[in-house]
Amino acid sequence: MKGYTRYFRNRILWYLLTFAVALVLNFVLPRLMPGNPVASIAAGVTESLTDSKAAAEMMEEYTRAFGLDKSLPEQFLVFIGNLLKGDLGVSFRRYPTPVVQILKESVPWTIALQLPAILTGWMLGNLLGAVAAYRRGVFDRAIFPAFLFVGAFPSFGLAIILLFVFGIMLRVLPTSGGYGFDLIPGFNLQFIASAVRHYQLPFWSIVLNTIGGQAIGMRSMSIYELNADYVKYSRFLGIRDRRIVGYVFRNAMLPQVTGLALSLGTMVGGALVAETIFSYPGIGSTILSSIKAQDYPMISGATLFITVGVLLANLVIEILYGFIDPRIKANQQE
Amino acid sequence: MAEYILEVKDLKTRYVTRFRENVYAVDGVSFKLKEGETLGIAGESGCGKSTLAMSLMGYYFPPLHYTSGSIIIDGRDITGEDPEVLRRTVLGTEIAYIPQAAMNALNPTRKIIKYINDVLVAHNIRLSRTELREMAEERMRLVNLPVEVLDRYPVELSGGMKQRTVIAISSLLSPKILIADEPSSALDVSSQKLVIKMLLDLIDKGLVKSMIFITHELPLLYNVTKKIAVMYAGQFVEMGPAHESVFEPLHPYAKGLMGSIIVPSEGIRDEHLVAVPGTPPNLKSPPQHCRFAARCKFRQPLCDSVVVPERFSSDGRLFRCLLPEAVLRELKYEDQIKSKQEDAEVELDVNIIPFAEDNGDGDSGKESGG
Numbered sequence: 001m002k003g004y005t006r007y008f009r010n011r012i013l014w015y016l017l018t019f020a021v022a023l024v025l026n027f028v029l030p031r032l033m034p035g036n037p038v039a040s041i042a043a044g045v046t047e048s049l050t051d052s053k054a055a056a057e058m059m060e061e062y063t064r065a066f067g068l069d070k071s072l073p074e075q076f077l078v079f080i081g082n083l084l085k086g087d088l089g090v091s092f093r094r095y096p097t098p099v100v101q102i103l104k105e106s107v108p109w110t111i112a113l114q115l116p117a118i119l120t121g122w123m124l125g126n127l128l129g130a131v132a133a134y135r136r137g138v139f140d141r142a143i144f145p146a147f148l149f150v151g152a153f154p155s156f157g158l159a160i161i162l163l164f165v166f167g168i169m170l171r172v173l174p175t176s177g178g179y180g181f182d183l184i185p186g187f188n189l190q191f192i193a194s195a196v197r198h199y200q201l202p203f204w205s206i207v208l209n210t211i212g213g214q215a216i217g218m219r220s221m222s223i224y225e226l227n228a229d230y231v232k233y234s235r236f237l238g239i240r241d242r243r244i245v246g247y248v249f250r251n252a253m254l255p256q257v258t259g260l261a262l263s264l265g266t267m268v269g270g271a272l273v274a275e276t277i278f279s280y281p282g283i284g285s286t287i288l289s290s291i292k293a294q295d296y297p298m299i300s301g302a303t304l305f306i307t308v309g310v311l312l313a314n315l316v317i318e319i320l321y322g323f324i325d326p327r328i329k330a331n332q333q334e
Numbered sequence: 335m336a337e338y339i340l341e342v343k344d345l346k347t348r349y350v351t352r353f354r355e356n357v358y359a360v361d362g363v364s365f366k367l368k369e370g371e372t373l374g375i376a377g378e379s380g381c382g383k384s385t386l387a388m389s390l391m392g393y394y395f396p397p398l399h400y401t402s403g404s405i406i407i408d409g410r411d412i413t414g415e416d417p418e419v420l421r422r423t424v425l426g427t428e429i430a431y432i433p434q435a436a437m438n439a440l441n442p443t444r445k446i447i448k449y450i451n452d453v454l455v456a457h458n459i460r461l462s463r464t465e466l467r468e469m470a471e472e473r474m475r476l477v478n479l480p481v482e483v484l485d486r487y488p489v490e491l492s493g494g495m496k497q498r499t500v501i502a503i504s505s506l507l508s509p510k511i512l513i514a515d516e517p518s519s520a521l522d523v524s525s526q527k528l529v530i531k532m533l534l535d536l537i538d539k540g541l542v543k544s545m546i547f548i549t550h551e552l553p554l555l556y557n558v559t560k561k562i563a564v565m566y567a568g569q570f571v572e573m574g575p576a577h578e579s580v581f582e583p584l585h586p587y588a589k590g591l592m593g594s595i596i597v598p599s600e601g602i603r604d605e606h607l608v609a610v611p612g613t614p615p616n617l618k619s620p621p622q623h624c625r626f627a628a629r630c631k632f633r634q635p636l637c638d639s640v641v642v643p644e645r646f647s648s649d650g651r652l653f654r655c656l657l658p659e660a661v662l663r664e665l666k667y668e669d670q671i672k673s674k675q676e677d678a679e680v681e682l683d684v685n686i687i688p689f690a691e692d693n694g695d696g697d698s699g700k701e702s703g704g
Contacts, residue, residue, distance in 0.1 A: 229435045229439050236431040251441070324443075325443060327442060
């Protein structure tokens with residue numbers, strides 16, 4: 001157990017280092033974009049002003065308020081200082097709303113959409129892969145290739161097809177938004193029903209896209225495990241087939257956990273596509289509009305949140321791995 | 335209690351390949367085993383030894399299929415029984431198996447004690463936590479393993495420990511017959527000896543009534559087993575008491591096989607090791623006539639045209655060869671067949687052979703006039 005703790009202490013140090021590098025990049029990269037965020041924001045305000053001097057003062061006022069008059073290193077120190085206090089600054093685009101508040105509004109939408117969708121896709125994919133390997137027949141010859149085909153679609157393509165078929169041709173599901181335009185978010189039946197209906201298309205577009213890729217890995221791992229010596233030995237010991245399938249499923253699942261970690265890592269990329277196409281509220285849409293408006297604090301804040309999320313997901317999976325696979329645990333203890 | 339603990343009658347099993355071809359890996363094997371007896375089965379790679387071991391379990395799953403014959407364990411014919419009944423009442427309890435690759439035979443993600451419990455539960459034996467532990471610990475001591483092994487995963491055990499764990503698990507339900515398929519081939523010589531001794535101890539302690547060893551290491555067999563059978567191309571070509579089978583084999587193939595090993599003894603320096611040239615026949619379409627004929631240096635013209643049945647010597651040893659017993663007894667593998675006239679054939683025992691008895695092979699009967 002001592003070696004185990006040491007292993008994880010080392011891992012956590014590495015994660016902290018990664019986090020530090022990501023933090024710098026999150027700060028610097030948005031600010032390297034060409035163009036001046038103040039110009040576009042001030043343009044709206046100064047439009048009505050005829051006095052060019054007043055307009056220039058207005059610009060200076062905004063620049064100071066955003067802290068853009070300071071040098072980049074100074075800005076960075078301010079950023080870090082505020083970060084330690086849990087303050088990610090104020091959004092330019094929605095001045096003076098704090099970034100933290102915008103994140104609080106959008107993150108639950110993304111997590112509520114992506115996490116269940118990825119987990120469902122992952123589980124269905126694994127199930128399909130295992131059944132295709134074990135039962136063969138129609139599962140292996142028809143259903144599995146069909147999902148492989150669907151999974152090979154680019155995610156935006158699949159999303160648009162679903163949108164077209166269910167939203168426009170059949171008119172059974174709404175085409176955009178997270179809830180009806182006429183509703184105010186709240187815990188009432190009408191709002192929840194509307195949210196669930198709006199949830200379907202983005203959810204299934206992610207699920208359908210995930211299944212094929214997960215199934216292909218699971219199928220080959222299951223075939224490999226089914227031919228393992230322990231399967232034959234267990235059969236000759238009279239162990240029930242159902243239990244042996246349980247062994248096989250579990251052992252074949254192990255590499256799939258890595259697949260899950262990778263999917264969670266790409267969660268936000270997927271969010272961007274699904275949320276944009278379905279005009280779904282969430283961190284993807286927020287990032288997109290922030291980039292358009294060169295809203296530096298918002299971009300840094302959102303990407304920082306994603307960085308932390310991915311790092312934590314990886315750490316959790318790495319710890320879980322040790323518990324579900326004794327071979328990995330033995331390795332971690334060295 | 336039946337006279338024989340295990341009786342196998344003309345067992346035939348085959349593999350069906352992906353291309354729907356049949357590979358007749360076990361093609362008419364018969365033998366009987368009394369309680370306390372051990373049988374060794376030897377032969378080169380691909381002769382069907384391991385397939386025979388699996389076929390004897392009576393539990394077939396693809397690609398292995400049952401064709402015909404019967405397996406009678408202690409008076410109960412297990413062939414044709416419902417696989418579910420077989421699984422619950424025969425596998426592990428009547429007949430058990432130690433696999434060739436004991437190193438990988440255990441589920442890598444299951445603790446040994448849990449696996450032991452799985453085996454028990456599969457046979458509707460439900461023990462409490464303490465009962466299970468007591469029983470498992472006793473079995474571990476039997477194979478000289480520390481009880482801590484029970485709480486380990488297979489990856490945490492050494493090769494020899496895994497081997498002994500497998501032995502303990504295979505004999506868990508005190509099977510009447512234990513089949514060990516090359517139980518020691520992956521071990522060094524000293525561990526081999528330990529494993530063999532451990533297996534024989536199981537019989538002495540009454541946990542196992544009878545044992546079948548499968549190996550290609552003949553020196554191991556004759557020290558261990560009472561009877562030895564030599565397998566060639568899916569059939570037994572020789573079977574008899576261990577010492578005779580090794581030192582005075584009857585069948586030409588057995589002579590070659592036994593001549594290819596060194597048994598340390600006085601004057602061994604002057605003896606030449608022999609080799610049997612050629613390869614075994616393809617079991618997809620094994621020859622109807624003598625299967626060894628193509629490689630046999632004592633081959634006679636008739637060997638290529640008649641079916642060779644199992645024959646028994648005056649002292650009850652099995653051999654599958656057309657040459658008369660007396661000739662075979664005298665013959666050494668290094669010899670040439672001696673005959674008074676140059677082109678005269680040795681008189682074969684053709685008159686005692688029931689031609690084409692089982693295969694209905696058309697042309698073999700016609701040539702019996704000679």
